[in-house]
Amino acid sequence: MAESTGGRAVFITGAAGGIGRVTVERFVAEGDRVALADLSLEAVQKVADEIRQSYPDADLLPLEVDVSSEESLKAARAAVEEWSGTLDVIALVGATVQAFGASVLELTTEEWDRVHNTNLRGVFFASRELVPLLPADSGASLVAVASYWGRSGHAFYSSYCTSKAGVISFVQCLAGELADKGIRVNAVAPGNINTGMHQAALASEAEERGISFEEMKAIEWAKIPLKVAGPPKSIADAIWFLASDNASYMTGATVDVNGGVIFV
Structure with a gap:
């Protein structure tokens, strides 16, 4: 089995966000090579430049990626194949929040679709395009970020809650499909970060x-x-743990990192 720490090729969405940026740095600190993906190329390039100040030899690939777009993820896959050929870790951190609280009777179709297109369809698209780059029986894994609001419904935030509940269910589906290939699939459910x-x-x-x-x-x-x-590092550490050999017997799990706001 390939080593699961140091020198791995890692793909991280939402890399310019608060949790994503710290996650990039967490993997880089372990000697991993990272493709940084987010909506703005300028933003991920800035993150890469800042990280190189502490890790000048870091192998980083900034990418402009819209996870709600199949075409964007196909282009990302091509870029990753040229950069690395294969991947060892996929960390799907990128997400959006519901822009405003609204009852189901008043929530617009546009807002429902916007949230689901990023939070759930984005995880589906990224998995479909990038999982083929994970070699079988190599210690490879995928980690998605859900939410403690995906554990139970909250009034006026139906699009966000259901999108994150969908991530938890999707992770279980994909874990079952990839288990015989030795590829693990897990999630982290943050609380207030x-x-x-x-x-x-x-x-x-x-x-x-x-x-x-x-x-x-x-x-x-x-x-x-x-x-x-919680500090963003608490989520980055959980993602890193799930992608490491320390979690080699975990798949289909969602790890709650929420300060105790909900017990499952």
Whole structure:
């Protein structure tokens, strides 16, 4: 079996986001080669440049990829084949949130489709195009990012919750299909993670309520048993673990990293 740490070829979507960027750095720190994919080539190039300041010899491939587009992922596959030939790890981090809370009776078709096209169809498209680059019986694996909101439904956020529930189910389906090839498929379900997106949401809610950002943060973080939103590194570490030999007997699993907000 190929070594599962150091020198692997890794493909990461959402690489310019709060969790994605830290995930890229986590793999690079282990000596892995990383293809960084996100909507903006400028953004992923900036991430690559910043990481090279700490890891000047890092082998990085910045790619402009729209995971909701079959054509974009086909182009990404071609670029990865030219760069590396095969992959060892696929980490599907990229996702979007529901733009606004709305009842099922008022939610627009456009918003439902936008969320599902990225969060669920994107995982499907990326898997269909990139899994063929994972060699059988080599220690290769795919890790997708779900959400604790995919564990249960939340009123007014049906498109987001169902898209992430779909990721959890999809991971189980794909794990069953690839098990006989020795390719593992797992997911991470984050809780509240202290990214720029989380802070922006707190700031927006604070403004609506007419309270300070710190007051809003205290209210929301008090709902978390561990009393703090998790650092992005907590998710990157979970992704790395699932892609390593340390998780060699895990497939079809969704690991909850949520500070205790939900127990499954």
